[in-house]
Amino acid sequence: MSWTYESESPGHEEWHEGYFVPEFADGERGFGVSVGADDTQIPVEDLGDGTFRYRQAGEVAGWRICCDCYLHANEGPTKLWVSQQLWTRVASPIQLDPKTFRLYAPDESVTDPTFTDDAEDAAEKLWWREHIEELDAFGALNGSLSLTRAAAAAMDAAVLKARGVGLSWAKIGASLDMTPQAAHQRWSGVIDGNLPRSE
Structure with missing residues (x-):
């Protein structure tokens, strides 16, 4: 699960992709997707030789929303944004409460914990409010300035x-x-x- 945003303002061409990543109690974060191992092992480090260091999915304490930020859509990310809000992993599906940032996922699903529409909606709204909303406003300002300058010329x-x-x-x-x-x-x-x- 991920969300994307692309600025539509002239001269302000940014592209963003927000997603969840698993986080461990010591603050180390896993990748947002499974890479090569079974679903109960979370890749946490690319060792550079085609292999990864893994941690057990049972150790995941929660998730954070991250965003790959691109200045141009066809280039690699220029920045990684990370939300301050930790979404806590709860022990049972009945404890799931996206409004209080509590998610449930069995070990084999920790790379994509939001299996309810409520959780996905809450996560996307948080990503938008904390990260994209201000960028969108700046983009609108920059776009209107470009249009104003073009109209004046x-x-x-x-x-x-x-x-x-x-x-x-x-x-x-x-x-x-x-x-x-x-x-x-x-x-x-x-x-x-x-x-x-x-x-």
């Missing part, structure tokens, strides 16, 4: 074109819902040096 070009064909400041101001004086004050600096001088 387009307006500058339009005014330059209008003056180039001889439109008066009165006509330009009227079409832009401003006074002729305001239009002149706003764009006379842009116009100076950009129009060919008549001889």
Whole structure:
């Protein structure tokens, strides 16, 4: 189980994938997926030679939400974000309570503990609130700034074109819902040096 987010703001192209990882009582974390061993062994370290160091699934004390953060979707992650909230592993399915961050998983399912819709929904909402919500807001701000700058450049070009064909400041101001004086004050600096001088 994982959740993804991709910024839709121009110039702010981030991609994020959030997921659970098992955590042991000493704070060591396993990988978020099984790698090569049976489901009761959790890989905790890539030894670099194609093998892994494992710990027993029965030792898992809980889970944390992590997120691989990519600046560009087609490149490797540039950052790993880790939630401060530990989701405690409980001994029985009747103790499961996602609202209080309590999850149940038998040893063979510790790499994917959320087998209820409530738990998955609660986990995704926490990931969004703690990590993505602020990034999304910054992305919206950056995107709106890019659009504002593009609109200002387009307006500058339009005014330059209008003056180039001889439109008066009165006509330009009227079409832009401003006074002729305001239009002149706003764009006379842009116009100076950009129009060919008549001889």
